[in-house]
Amino acid sequence: MKTPKKMTLFLTFSCMLFAAAVFAQGDKANRPSPPAKATGKVGAANITIDYSSPSVKGRKIWGELVPYGKAWRAGANEATIFETSSAIKVEGKDLPAGKYSLFAIPGEKEWTIIFNSETGQWGVKKGGDANLDRAKDVLTVTVKPKKSAAANEKLAYVVDKSGFSLKWENVEVPVAVK
Incomplete structure (x- = not known):
C-alpha cells in the first residue's frame, strides 16, 4: 500500500516542526x-x-510578585548560583570557597541572604515555595535594602570590589564582601 505524497509531505513537515x-x-x-x-x-x-533575569513588565515586584517574609530563589527559573574561588567574609561572616545556591528572604527594611550547599535544583517547588532545604544552609546574613538610584526593568546582579548587589524594580540590596 502506497502512502499518498500529500500525507508523506504532511508527516515530514509535522516531524520537522516537532523537532524544532x-x-x-x-x-x-x-x-x-x-x-x-x-x-x-x-x-x-x-x-x-549565575541567575535568570526576569523583567518588571509593569508589575509590582516587592511585597506582591515576590512576597515579603518568604524565601525566594533570588532570580527566576533554576535557583541562583553564587560561586567564589577563595574563602571570603560576607557581612563579616566566613564563607568557604565553593559553589552555593543563593536565596533571599526580602523584607521592607531588612533582607536575609542565604548561601545553601544544594545546587542545581529548580528554584521553586510544585506549590510555589522556594526549593530550599534549610538544613543545607551554609551561611545566612542580614542586610538593608535601599531605594535604587534608577529603576531597573530587568533583575541584575553587580559584583564590585566591595561585594555584590541585587538590583530590580526600585530596590537595591548591597551585600558586603571582603
Missing part, C-alpha cells in the same frame, strides 16, 4: 527570564553569580 519545538526548549536564551551572569573580583576571590 523540542530543540527550542533547550535554548535558555529564549526564555522570558533569560540567563545572566555577573562576575567580579573581591580581594583575591573571583566571584560569579
